[in-house]
Amino acid sequence: MTPGILQVFNRYLSPGGEEMSVNRIFQHLSAQHAMSRCFFDSADWKGESAPGPAGQARRLFYNKESRAQFETALDASGAGVALFHNIFPVGSPSLYHAALERRLPVVQYLHNYRPFSVSGTLQVDGKVVQDALYGSYWKEISSGAWQGSVVKSALFAVMLKALHRSGWLKSVKAWIAISDFMRQKLVSSGSLPEARVHTLRHAWDAMPQPPVAEDAGYYLFLGRLVETKGVIPLLDAWDELRAQLGKKTPSLHIAGEGPLNDAVQQRVRTNPYIGQLGHTGGETKREALRRCRAVIVPSTWWEPLGLVVYEAYDYSKPVLAANSGGLSEIVQHGVTGLKHEPGNVHGIVQDVLAMEATPATERLVIGSAGRQWLLREASPQAWLQRFEKILAEAVKS
Template sequence: MSVAMLQVFNRYLFPGGEEKSVDRIYNHLSSAHEMSRCFFESAEWRREGAPGPAGQMKRLFYNTDARVRFESALDMSGAQAALFHNIYPVGSPALYHAAKKRGVPVIQYLHNFRPFSVGGTLFVNGRVCPDGLYGQDRAEVLAGAWQGSVVKSLLLALMLKLLRRSGWLQSVKAWIAISDFMRDRIVQAGLVEPEKIHTLRHSWDALSTAPRTEDAGYYLFLGRLVPEKGLSVLLDAWDRLRDQLGDKTPMLHIAGEGPQEPLVHQRMRTNHYIGFLGQIGGETKSEALRRCRALIAPSVWWEPLGLVAYEAYDYAKPVLAARSGGLAETVQHMQTGLLHEPGDAESLARDVVTMEATPHPVRVESGTRGRQWLLSETNVTTWRARFEEILATL
């Protein structure tokens, strides 16, 4: 049965993977349901005429203007349910309040750990810090986990506490976690009743036919150059490989952008087996994936899912990943790739040596299994059927 749904999302100041997932979800639901959108932009508070610091602080807790926009979108669309993604900072808790007052059920998609974590990542000062799941946000606040500001983090922490106490989250009739790992952590912390939170891994628009690939012998890192993605671990592993293998060391190609780019250039000066591609996309990215030996995902935070594995599987490439969060669900050890201990450069280096010693046909078979998993587990038909089951619980 078709349901009229309003998708609600506050775009981030710096777009990332969540924006792509939100668009994909909208497109995949539009063929079966009446979908409308109500979007907010973090950039709205950077433009001319935006509210000043005091006004933004007030609106962070309750944005009446955002509520009016949301209610207007509900009226215009005739929505029977609202599909929430990130709603901060412009949307604010006012949206939950409005939904509760109107009796509109909310489906809350969890792409990260907010609203239970100030920064959304539970990653503080180079380590996983799950304290936020248990109402202890001091570490995240002192680290300036939100927008690099202690003051802003303190305000967001206070707002999230008040939201959880307000009862407005009762408007959320179904929570969607994108991995079993994420769901289990939230249930263990007693944040959501087990029957209300469901696992639904992201769908993927896979290439229609398997691409013609080759193995140019290099390993590829694709992602943001930030500490939680394990970049330091990756670079340390390549120094170990250089010391161990000498001129037989395979090349590492790093693609992405972020605050740790200077670290990459620094290590390139002492290790000539490390190369930097910068931010890539389109045909350049396709070519990098098509020709790599394997893709590496050394994340040291609790990766909610790990869509980078999807990208590798689309090109029938194996993945060397950290046994971190949802990555342990998307990468099957010894089947579609190898899993190493998070933060352990020696363990990652051993996996690279293992992959180097693996015969070419076996590597190809591993990548092929990954693509088969992608086609069976993330196709739109399967994903939509699972979403319908969640919708039926409202």
């Protein structure tokens, strides 16, 4: 008999790809398990009804209310396993403690580098810094990695240090990394025992047939406008392309919102070949994907996987990606797209020039190869089979 599963997740202030993955995982597991949820919300710590600074600091280390909510959900569901995603800050380490005391096996999904990094990205001043994987958080603290605050980052770092020393993480019987790259970094740093860390890339519910593709000649960036997504190098690359190509410069359409919105608007004013779509969803997003020439994913951090690549492949579009993190595994250079060194403006320019020089018929072949990769490597059925093996090991251990 398959055990019931309680899915636990702390929503971020800004919904993103992780929350969509959490929902997708719930749907896929519902085909085989009795699923229930226990969600927390970072927005609860904003506004007039939020706990004060001292109350938030106390709850960051151990939130008794969140533990009670978790245990109530657990008792109501009768679940035999907890599936954790992000649980910070509102959920807190109290959830691991409760699971350990109840001898409840936890499967921990790692969508980023928490609980080993203050920011979750390992980035400091635009560069990947591995120190946090080895237990040193000073550089992340000094850069204000969490919410732009040195004080809050220091508190988060002390909380992580206390969590790792507490022994409560023994409740986690299986850790799921979403790329081989991520797994290797966590294991080689000594952050996690190799036997309990598994690679399981996300599944994708591909369209039965891709829509009839057009090539309107523009390149599409689709994602949060944040430093880790390589927005600034991308903008710089388009200025360089304009300097080289003049009126023959292809257009760049930027879809998304975030802290770098003003920087994008400034480039839109000075470079006529850059356009900003803002937040894009629904039919607008589908049309943007259907009509682009290629999707650009210039991330500068160790992107754990990069689901925007899946989206591009679903529409049979080539991908121009940074050769970083999980992106290096799912984009095949010269087959499903092209790869450049992370943050390398010249590399982005060369990828675009190469794609511009590629005949339209060959671009279609590249897009089709991406679609075939998606159907072969990201099927929900294969994902579920792999998850069941990981779950079985977790329950046994």
